Amino acid sequence: MWRRVASLSSTISSSSRSLSRNQVFFQAAFGLSIRESYATEISKPGEEGVLRPKEKAPFITFVLGGPGSGKGTQCEKIVETFGLTHLSAGDLLRREIAMHTQNGAMILNLIKDGKIVPSEVTVKLLQKELESSNSSKFLIDGFPRTEENRVAFERIVGADPDVVLFFDCPEEEMVKRVLNRNQGRVDDNITTMKKRLKIFEALNRPVIDYYKNKGKLYTINAIGTVDDIFKQVLPIFTPFEEQLKQSRHVNPKSPLVENSS
Numbered sequence: 001m002w003r004r005v006a007s008l009s010s011t012i013s014s015s016s017r018s019l020s021r022n023q024v025f026f027q028a029a030f031g032l033s034i035r036e037s038y039a040t041e042i043s044k045p046g047e048e049g050v051l052r053p054k055e056k057a058p059f060i061t062f063v064l065g066g067p068g069s070g071k072g073t074q075c076e077k078i079v080e081t082f083g084l085t086h087l088s089a090g091d092l093l094r095r096e097i098a099m100h101t102q103n104g105a106m107i108l109n110l111i112k113d114g115k116i117v118p119s120e121v122t123v124k125l126l127q128k129e130l131e132s133s134n135s136s137k138f139l140i141d142g143f144p145r146t147e148e149n150r151v152a153f154e155r156i157v158g159a160d161p162d163v164v165l166f167f168d169c170p171e172e173e174m175v176k177r178v179l180n181r182n183q184g185r186v187d188d189n190i191t192t193m194k195k196r197l198k199i200f201e202a203l204n205r206p207v208i209d210y211y212k213n214k215g216k217l218y219t220i221n222a223i224g225t226v227d228d229i230f231k232q233v234l235p236i237f238t239p240f241e242e243q244l245k246q247s248r249h250v251n252p253k254s255p256l257v258e259n260s261s
């Protein structure tokens, strides 16, 4: 049984010393950038401070696609089927607006204008969710939107995605869907939509190409019914089914780290 994660900063290799305390916890509990993590086993007398390989890295899926391509809709179905935890970057930003946080007004102005929020802000919001979650398998929707987003995530969170989904949808269909969405979003109007499409082409395409070159990109034809599109998504996760079933309850912020064994 795994016990308290203790004094990690002093036991992790010196290369980790420049990391933030949270990052050290996250690395240690989830083993993100090192892909294998360590915790201090303090249950056995005489073995205090002994490090043992522990948790596997979390399973991360990035979900890409233009505005209105159906990312959020498909994420709901993936969550139902595979139990991944859905983190929508857009929703996290809209929550900041609704909560009138320090960055709320700045975020609202950028979203209204279809522009990209500074990566540091978005990545910190994602990091907080990842760190405080009990899940170890995540769907990160609408992220990374830019190369800057991607690099900031690598730098701050220290993780790479296992899978990158790209919902490929023609512009006219995306426009039609967004204008019919009816959820009261400030960016669901034709003026903002045109700007969002331009930004998507200019800034998201390089990210798509990056993951294509890494062999991690799965392109989905996003035209058709929701169920037809999901039929393309299902087989992508099939090879990872065992990994996804073995989800553990790991919360690096919790004083007790539970073990499934």
Ligand SMILES: Nc1ncnc2c1ncn2[C@@H]1O[C@H](COP(=O)(O)OP(=O)(O)OP(=O)(O)O)[C@@H](O)[C@H]1O
Pocket (backbone or CB within 6 Å): 065, 066, 067, 068, 069, 070, 071, 072, 073, 074, 090, 142, 177, 178, 180, 181, 182, 222, 223, 224, 225, 226, 229
């Ligand atoms: N396959 C589909 N066919 C028709 N309408 C769809 C389809 N999938 C989603 N929609 C609808 O299109 C709209 C946009 O879908 P959704 O919100 O999932 O897109 P998104 O990619 O998350 O967009 P955004 O980037 O703006 O958040 C919603 O009203 C949704 O119900």
Ligand SMILES: Nc1ccn([C@@H]2O[C@H](COP(=O)(O)O)[C@@H](O)[C@H]2O)c(=O)n1
Pocket (backbone or CB within 6 Å): 067, 089, 090, 091, 093, 110, 111, 112, 114, 115, 116, 117, 118, 122, 141, 142, 143, 144, 145, 149, 187, 196
């Ligand atoms: N990585 C991101 C994601 C989103 N934004 C901003 O939020 C808007 C809405 O995002 P959706 O994913 O819900 O469509 C988007 O147009 C951006 O203004 C961002 O800056 N960075």
Ligand SMILES: [Mg+2]
Pocket (backbone or CB within 6 Å): 071, 072, 088, 090, 142
């Ligand atoms: Mg969405």
